[in-house]
Amino acid sequence: MRLINIGGGEPEYDTPSNIIEAMKQAMEDGYTHYGDFRHIPELREAVAAKYKRYGVDVDPELVIITPGSTMGIYMAYKALMKPGEEFIVMDPCFFGYFLAVKEQGIKPVPVPRSGDDWSFNIEDVYKATTDKTRAVLICSPDNPTGAVLSQKELKELAEYSVEKDVKIISDDIYDEILYDGAKFKSIAALPGMKERTIILNGLSKTYAMTGWRVGYIIPPDKETYDMLFSLQMSTYLVLNQALQYASLEALTGPQDSVKKMVEGYREKREYVVDAWNDMPKVSITKPKGAFYAFPDLSGYGLSSAKMAEYIKKEANVAITPGRLFGAQGEGHIRNSFAQSMDDLSEGLTRIKAALSKL
Ligand SMILES: Cc1ncc(COP(=O)(O)O)c(C=O)c1O
Structure with a gap:
């Protein structure tokens, strides 16, 4: 058996053929160098345009391109938290959220999804909050539950974030994979939330590009951007140029x-x-x-x-x-x-x- x-x-x-063709073409065109360390502006603009469609006004100058959103998670933790600090996760949640915590000395604090359809109760988020809480990590649509956060849940989280001065890490990697008319809503589109949200996303799932390793981070402000960029420069430096053109084709080509x-x-x-x-x-x-x-x-x-x-x-x-x-x-x-x-x-x-x- x-x-x-x-x-x-x-x-x-398989990865859609237009993306593969764009990669081949870019390599033949000689895009095999470092290029701009901030990555090609067209790619950052495509990310900003995507989030504009979700009602989030993103400055393309502040988009960080990452080798996958696993790296994005690692960098977001590093930028937001010091050893000994905490962040709240929904339980259950993607096991990848636990991978970097030991090494970084930070602590995930679980809040049970106690309601129907794996929803959570905002009171439990308040209860789990301590003076060390720096962020709440959300993922909608979610891995592994398939839950999609309701507008009510997003609004309650936004109010909580302002009241407690806690940032939101929003992992949007399944934003395009929805059923029965469900719509993706970004918490960053709620009033005052863009400055409080660090958005993580990537091309792995939507474009069947798991092995290509492309993701991105939209930081809440220039200060966080600077920290993330410094992490980028001291680790992976830059994604290869041809890959950036293929990613641009993924985001802006036929869907x-x-x-x-x-x-x-x-x-x-x-x-x-x-x-x-x-x-x-x-x-x-x-x-x-x-x-x-x-x-x-x-x-x-x-x-x-x-x-x-x-x-x-x-x-x-x-x-x-x-x-x-x-x-x-x-x-x-x-x-x-x-x-x-x-x-x-x-x-x-x-x-x-x-x-x-x-
Ligand atoms: C919720 C979630 N976030 C992030 C990732 C990481 O994706 P990648 O590093 O391929 O962008 C995954 C992969 O399974 C995931 O399910």
Whole structure:
């Protein structure tokens, strides 16, 4: 039985051909040098134009291009926090948010998503706040829950941010992957919030460009920009020039391939949610965005790590244990539907058979 991996956040689609062509062309045109360390102005302008469509007035001069948003997360932490300081995360949340904390000596403080549809209660954010809290990290649409923050949640967070003088880190990497008419809203578009929000985004998910390593940060002000730029100059220096032109093509070229990929994810979401609902003792909240299903398998009485181990051993299917995403993720598993329909259908059939033996 071959191993099927339906756990990872890796799109099955190839990078759209117009982006690949732009990369080839740029290399042939000799764009193989350092170039401007602030990156090409057209790329920074394309980022600003994208956020203008979300109602955020971004100065292209203050856009930082990063080698992926993983680097963006690391840099945002460094720019906003000193060792011993804290930031609030929603529990569950992307496990990547925990990777840099030990090294930087900062502390993530979880706030449970205690409401329906993985929503959170603003009172819990206030309760988790101490004199060391510097930021709240949000991600909408979310990995792993697929939750999309409501306008009410965004407004409450904005009020909190002003009242407590705490910054918002907004990870928007799934902003284009939404279903059933859900719309992406940036907290930075709310009055007074642009100066309080550090925006993280990247091309990995929207354009199936995980291996290309392109992301960006929109800092709240020049002071934060200067800190980020200094971090950039002391680490990766600059992204290669051809990659910048390919990224420009991704952001400003035809977007029909994005629509097609999102339509593919939408179809697979229906399939995957139905398949989990069809298994006894399983419950699932239908994701509103991103490409993850996060079913609750606690009815089987195993920890998420033991469940992942069992599914791997019994069905040779790799899924991601929910506990990796925080304490509230215990009992759940993450199943990415960015994978191929063949793998999803074979993998879920095997899982169903394995669960029936428990
Ligand atoms: C919520 C979230 N943020 C950031 C990332 C990192 O993406 P990249 O470093 O490829 O831009 C991921 C990848 O899975 C993610 O799910």
